[in-house]
Amino acid sequence: MRSLRFRLSAWLSLLIAGIAAVAGVIAFETAFREANELQDGQLAQVSALVTPRSLAAMEHEALASVPGTDHEAKLIVQTLATRAPLTLPAALPDGIQTVNVAGTPWRIVVKTLDADTRVVVGQQTAGRDEIARNSALATIMPFVMLVPVLIFMLGFLVRRMFMPLTALSSSLDHRTEHDLSELPDAGLPSEIVPFVVAINRLLGRIGQTVALQRRFVADAAHELRSPLTALSLQAERLEATEMPPQARERLAALKRGLTRARVLIEQLLTLARVQDQASGPTHTLSIQHVFRHVLEESMPLAEAKRIDMGVTSKDDVTVRVPEVDLRILLRNLVDNAIRYTPEGGRIDLSVCAVDDQAVVRIVDSGPGIAREERERVFDPFYRVIGNVQNGSGLGLSIVRSIAARIGAEVELGDAAPHGLQVTVTLAGISH
Ligand SMILES: Nc1ncnc2c1ncn2[C@@H]1O[C@H](COP(=O)(O)OP(=O)(O)OP(=O)(O)O)[C@@H](O)[C@H]1O
Numbered sequence: 001m002r003s004l005r006f007r008l009s010a011w012l013s014l015l016i017a018g019i020a021a022v023a024g025v026i027a028f029e030t031a032f033r034e035a036n037e038l039q040d041g042q043l044a045q046v047s048a049l050v051t052p053r054s055l056a057a058m059e060h061e062a063l064a065s066v067p068g069t070d071h072e073a074k075l076i077v078q079t080l081a082t083r084a085p086l087t088l089p090a091a092l093p094d095g096i097q098t099v100n101v102a103g104t105p106w107r108i109v110v111k112t113l114d115a116d117t118r119v120v121v122g123q124q125t126a127g128r129d130e131i132a133r134n135s136a137l138a139t140i141m142p143f144v145m146l147v148p149v150l151i152f153m154l155g156f157l158v159r160r161m162f163m164p165l166t167a168l169s170s171s172l173d174h175r176t177e178h179d180l181s182e183l184p185d186a187g188l189p190s191e192i193v194p195f196v197v198a199i200n201r202l203l204g205r206i207g208q209t210v211a212l213q214r215r216f217v218a219d220a221a222h223e224l225r226s227p228l229t230a231l232s233l234q235a236e237r238l239e240a241t242e243m244p245p246q247a248r249e250r251l252a253a254l255k256r257g258l259t260r261a262r263v264l265i266e267q268l269l270t271l272a273r274v275q276d277q278a279s280g281p282t283h284t285l286s287i288q289h290v291f292r293h294v295l296e297e298s299m300p301l302a303e304a305k306r307i308d309m310g311v312t313s314k315d316d317v318t319v320r321v322p323e324v325d326l327r328i329l330l331r332n333l334v335d336n337a338i339r340y341t342p343e344g345g346r347i348d349l350s351v352c353a354v355d356d357q358a359v360v361r362i363v364d365s366g367p368g369i370a371r372e373e374r375e376r377v378f379d380p381f382y383r384v385i386g387n388v389q390n391g392s393g394l395g396l397s398i399v400r401s402i403a404a405r406i407g408a409e410v411e412l413g414d415a416a417p418h419g420l421q422v423t424v425t426l427a428g429i430s431h
């Protein structure tokens with residue numbers, strides 16, 4: 001009901017239907033009256049043909065039925081005095097008139113032939129009306145047929161005119177939250193342009209606010225780094241001094257806390273960096289090469305947990321993406337796989353080309369992620385409840401931000417018999 005398009009179509013359709021109805025009524029009335037006048041003229045002409053000589057023959061012929069005309073439309077010719085077939089009062093004046101004969105209205109012309117002969121030419125009103133009605137209906141038929149066509153065309157045209165608006169809203173709807181680029185206003189109706197300009201200004205302001213916020217997070221993380229490094233240094237120095245075992249225990253806890261804080265700050269800095277729209281230079285990149293790099297980095301962790309980690313696919317695929325981005329993305333996924341897979345587990349990395357896209361899979365034998373959590377784990381600081389591992393909850397946010405800026409897709413699924421399968425689909429494969 002609030003749709004402008006619907007209201008416009010409805011009002012215009014109503015207007016068309018209303019005007020057509022009024023025009024139809026007027027046309028019908030006019031045609032009906034004209035047809036009646038025409039028939040009055042015919043009656044008058046027939047009466048003019050009645051002469052003292054032709055009277056008897058005409059009277060006789062009028063009684064016979066005329067093929068092709070119905071009974072009610074029949075003309076009768078008689079003298080007033082014969083009283084048959086119509087019984088009429090003798091005092092009728094000359095001229096055209098409507099009279100009632102035994103409950104049936106007749107249209108008659110009375111004419112005085114000579115001193116004692118008066119003739120009547122008549123026709124039942126019902127028959128005349130039917131003829132008039134038929135011809136009047138014929139005049140309004142075009143209206144009746146054209147109005148639905150007109151209304152249909154109107155709906156079609158209105159829909160076409162609103163198309164730019166529909167396209168605009170759907171393009172806005174399909175945007176990711178990272179895309180704050182301006183909406184194009186070329187080719188839009190001039191009524192919508194101010195609206196688009198206002199939205200673009202708003203997008204600009206939102207972009208500035210978001211950038212400001214990101215810079216604040218990045219600056220804060222950066223500023224926290226130095227004091228934290230100093231604190232770690234002090235803790236290390238403290239370790240070298242003599243102290244009772246109880247104090248040493250406390251110091252160990254303090255150092256663990258410091259390490260966690262440093263990892264968190266590093267993750268925050270990485271997130272702030274990858275959320276920036278501008279990514280680094282793109283290279284033609286071998287996925288196997290990136291795999292090797294990431295495996296080298298994380299092998300010690302995997303070995304510490306006796307996890308069998310390796311690449312299962314022999315083929316290589318090359319893509320065009322910034323190397324640093326892809327490395328951070330895969331490192332975070334592999335890091336999760338190692339962290340959440342129990343000791344003695346297994347992690348397989350693979351890559352294959354599917355329809356000009358590189359499909360990278362990281363499959364682990366850990367507990368996996370419940371279906372209902374799979375969207376939420378991408379939120380910053382979100383960690384699955386019951387998770388006993390250390391972590392800041394930023395890893396998958398980093399993965400998603402990188403995916404958004406390099407045009408990749410990340411999907412979480414089940415591995416058989418248990419575990420998580422992460423599928424990263426990279427467009428822009430290069431042969
Ligand atoms: N391979 C996996 N198997 C099981 N659960 C996982 C796996 N990867 C991620 N998760 C779950 O998703 C949550 C979010 O992961 P994410 O990488 O964003 O954060 P994190 O690993 O807790 O911290 P960070 O990576 O920042 O150090 C994790 O806390 C964990 O519960």
Ligand SMILES: [Mg+2]
Nearest residue numbers: 336391395396
């Ligand atoms: Mg993680």
